[in-house]
Amino acid sequence: xxxxxxxxxxxxxxxALKIPVLRPEDGEPDASSDRESSRRRHTLPSRRTVASIQxxxxxxxxxxxxxxxxxxxxxxxxxxxxxxRSAEIYVSLILTLLLVILAIISYQIIARRIILPIAxxxxxxxxxxxxxxxxxxxxxxxxxxxxxxxxxxxxLVKMRHALVAGETSNQQLMAANRQIEASINYAGLLQxxxxxxRQLQDTFGNDHFILWLPxxxxxxxxxxxxxxxxxxxxxxxxxxxxxxxGAMMTMLxxxxxxxxxxxxxxxxxxxxxxxxxxxxxxxxxxxxMSKSIATSMDIGLVRLDFEARTLxxxxxxxxxxxxxxxxxxxxxxxxxxxxxQRIGAYTDHDxxxxxxxxxxxxxxxxxxxxxGKDGFSLGTQQFKEWLIQLARQPLDRQxxxxxxxxxxxxxxxPQRDDITILSFRFS
Numbered sequence: 001x002x003x004x005x006x007x008x009x010x011x012x013x014x015x016a017l018k019i020p021v022l023r024p025e026d027g028e029p030d031a032s033s034d035r036e037s038s039r040r041r042h043t044l045p046s047r048r049t050v051a052s053i054q055x056x057x058x059x060x061x062x063x064x065x066x067x068x069x070x071x072x073x074x075x076x077x078x079x080x081x082x083x084x085r086s087a088e089i090y091v092s093l094i095l096t097l098l099l100v101i102l103a104i105i106s107y108q109i110i111a112r113r114i115i116l117p118i119a120x121x122x123x124x125x126x127x128x129x130x131x132x133x134x135x136x137x138x139x140x141x142x143x144x145x146x147x148x149x150x151x152x153x154x155x156l157v158k159m160r161h162a163l164v165a166g167e168t169s170n171q172q173l174m175a176a177n178r179q180i181e182a183s184i185n186y187a188g189l190l191q192x193x194x195x196x197x198r199q200l201q202d203t204f205g206n207d208h209f210i211l212w213l214p215x216x217x218x219x220x221x222x223x224x225x226x227x228x229x230x231x232x233x234x235x236x237x238x239x240x241x242x243x244x245x246g247a248m249m250t251m252l253x254x255x256x257x258x259x260x261x262x263x264x265x266x267x268x269x270x271x272x273x274x275x276x277x278x279x280x281x282x283x284x285x286x287x288x289m290s291k292s293i294a295t296s297m298d299i300g301l302v303r304l305d306f307e308a309r310t311l312x313x314x315x316x317x318x319x320x321x322x323x324x325x326x327x328x329x330x331x332x333x334x335x336x337x338x339x340x341q342r343i344g345a346y347t348d349h350d351x352x353x354x355x356x357x358x359x360x361x362x363x364x365x366x367x368x369x370x371x372g373k374d375g376f377s378l379g380t381q382q383f384k385e386w387l388i389q390l391a392r393q394p395l396d397r398q399x400x401x402x403x404x405x406x407x408x409x410x411x412x413x414p415q416r417d418d419i420t421i422l423s424f425r426f427s
Contacts, residue, residue: 184216334346358424366383
């Protein structure tokens, strides 16, 4: 028996029942506030102005020179004073002059061997810092500073070689990435080309919509359509995996379903599921020996008889939903997926095809999507409440509203899985 949910006149949780609409001002943060916060985060504290070693050394030399000059002048003045002990004064004067000579020699040695080489190294290092990829520090002698500069040059050469090698590897990776991206985009075009959009449009016109949202460029979800006279078969499928692996599984699954339809026709969706299960187990027998490889597939199929106005549904872990805007019904699919560890039994369910109802099939990527304030999954109940509000609206409007509702619910959470919704209405 189908599960039924009635629309309530006063929703208990307005946030849960409301179809969120993403407005530009809701989804996008204020640009000026972002720039201001970024400026505050990245503003570095200003460095205090500090005198260089050369300036400090020059200042000390000047002070020492003034002190020594004062001593020389004082000694000369003492010699000019009558009665002074000239021998001691001469000794002091000679020692003072000796200190002056030693100070001048020390200044020249320190300036030429330490201060000026360090200043030159600083200037050359600044030139290297300004993206000069060819310059090295100049080595003029074999003293400690020159050996330090030589060691710096060796490190600099190794770094440049590493940068060149890294840039080469980066260019190779970028080329490989472009090639892979082009291949995946082409695979996406191929996967899109096998989807029955044109057949659905020819049969249902504006009374249907497809919301197909692969997590990556290609995905493991796809949808199905076959028609025979006044009957047609439609459905959605979710193969294990997503991305390239999921897309490869969809090709195998599509071949298995087409083969099953050729064998048993489209009268019984349950028979198609059972036949597909057998075919896929035979095809993937080697892969299923490894428990690390997922090969299961969820499918929901409906067979529509437009003359008798009946709908026959069978599902492998995918349910059928329908609503007239007042009540919400659900037929649960069977609990075993196609190619599951245990073989499942699938059942047909017949219900009338009502003109005032909208019918929905969805893969679990929508129901399992994380979002909201607490990051929980969307779930069946929330999905039902969305549908019961949208069931009366035009199908194109429903598709847009569901896409916006999902986007706002997801928020900053990444899309976890491929998402597919197939909806139709009989008129």
